[in-house]
Amino acid sequence: MRIVVVGAGLGGVAAAVGLHRLGHEVTLFERGTELREAGTGIVVMPNGLRALDALGLAEDVRGHVMHATHGGLRDRRGRPLLVTDLAQAQQEVETPAIIDRTELHRTLRAPLPPDLVRAATPVERLEPDATGVTVISDGDPVARADAVIAADGISSKLRAQLFPDHPGLRRTGRMDLRGMLPRPPGLAPDLLVSQLVDRRNGAMFGLFPVGEDRLYWFTDSVLPATPPDANEARRQMLSLMADWHPLVTALIEATPPEDIYVDLITRLAEPLPSFVAGRIALLGDAAHAMPPDLGQGASQAFEDAAALCRHLTSTEPTDVVRQFLRYDAERRPSANRMMRAAFRQSRLTSQTGVAAWLRDMVLRAIPSRLATRQLAALWRA
Numbered sequence: 001m002r003i004v005v006v007g008a009g010l011g012g013v014a015a016a017v018g019l020h021r022l023g024h025e026v027t028l029f030e031r032g033t034e035l036r037e038a039g040t041g042i043v044v045m046p047n048g049l050r051a052l053d054a055l056g057l058a059e060d061v062r063g064h065v066m067h068a069t070h071g072g073l074r075d076r077r078g079r080p081l082l083v084t085d086l087a088q089a090q091q092e093v094e095t096p097a098i099i100d101r102t103e104l105h106r107t108l109r110a111p112l113p114p115d116l117v118r119a120a121t122p123v124e125r126l127e128p129d130a131t132g133v134t135v136i137s138d139g140d141p142v143a144r145a146d147a148v149i150a151a152d153g154i155s156s157k158l159r160a161q162l163f164p165d166h167p168g169l170r171r172t173g174r175m176d177l178r179g180m181l182p183r184p185p186g187l188a189p190d191l192l193v194s195q196l197v198d199r200r201n202g203a204m205f206g207l208f209p210v211g212e213d214r215l216y217w218f219t220d221s222v223l224p225a226t227p228p229d230a231n232e233a234r235r236q237m238l239s240l241m242a243d244w245h246p247l248v249t250a251l252i253e254a255t256p257p258e259d260i261y262v263d264l265i266t267r268l269a270e271p272l273p274s275f276v277a278g279r280i281a282l283l284g285d286a287a288h289a290m291p292p293d294l295g296q297g298a299s300q301a302f303e304d305a306a307a308l309c310r311h312l313t314s315t316e317p318t319d320v321v322r323q324f325l326r327y328d329a330e331r332r333p334s335a336n337r338m339m340r341a342a343f344r345q346s347r348l349t350s351q352t353g354v355a356a357w358l359r360d361m362v363l364r365a366i367p368s369r370l371a372t373r374q375l376a377a378l379w380r381a
Contacts, residue, residue, distance in 0.1 A: 011301025012151030041216025048299025199356030
C-alpha cells in the first residue's frame, strides 16, 4: 500500500520506519532541506518506550534510562514540596529515558532508506477522493497515496485544512526556555529530576541528567508582552530567579545564549472532533498539541505511530478508512485525557498568591508513597 507521511519530526520518522518495515511503500515528505532535529534534551516516558518497543526502535533509547532515585516538586530554594521515589516507580513500571533530542532523531531515522525521503518539499494541502489522496506541494501534485499520515507539527497546516472550523492553537501566556550544558563537577544529586516552583510569580525550573556528563534544564514563566530573543530571555530569567537556589542561576549563566531555545507555549484550544478524515490520519502535535508539563509530547506521538502501524498491518487500500477509524477510537480518548492532564499540571505549577500557598501546603502533606503511586500510574498510561 502506498503511504505518505508528512513531517519528519520524531513521531513522523517513527511512523515512517514502522510502516516501511511492514512492507508498505512509504514516502516521507519534509519541508526542511534535511532530516534533522535541533534542540536540547528530551524525556521519553515509559509508555513512549513501550511504543518504540512495538516499532522495534527502543533498543538504543533504553540505553539512556534515568538513574536518579528521587524526584518531585520543590520550592524555589530547593526545599521539597512533593517527593517521589523514582526507584520504586521503576520497580512498578520502568524508568523514563532522557536523551539528546538530536541523537534520538538520528537513532529513529537510521533504519529508513534515504530514497524514501523527499526533503525540501513542503506539503501545502491534500486532495482526497474516493480512491486515494493527492499530495500538493508548491501548487503541483508530488505524490498519490492510498493513505496519508499528517505529522506536520504543532502548527499543522493539514489539521487546519481537515478541520477548518476548529479554533486551532491557543497561547497559554507562558514562555519556555531550554538549555543543555556539561555537568559541573561536584553537583549534588538532590535537585536532579526535580522541578522548582515559585509561588510569587508562577515561574518553574526543571533539571534532568543526560547521560553521565550533561544536564538538560528548562524554565516556564509568564510570557512578556513582547516575546524576547534567547539573549534577552536568558537575561530576564536570571533576573527573575536571582534569589532561587544558587544552582539555578549558575546553570543558566553557564549556558551560552546560542545554546538556549525559546518557545512560546501553545496548546490546542479544544480537542479535535477526530484524528482522522477519510484516508488521512493526524499524528503527534498535529492531533493533540499539549503543554509540556508532563513531558508526554514525544511519547504520545510514539504511541500514535505504534497504533497506526498496528492497525495498518496487512491492510489493503480498500480497508484504509475503516482501519483509520479504529486508530481514532483507540488513540483519541487516551491522548485527549493526557492533553487535559497536562493542562491541569500547567495550572498547578503556575499558580501564584494564596492559591499557590495552599497548593504548597497540600503537596507537603501528600505521603511520598502516594505521590510515587500516582507517578507510576501516569507512566503506565
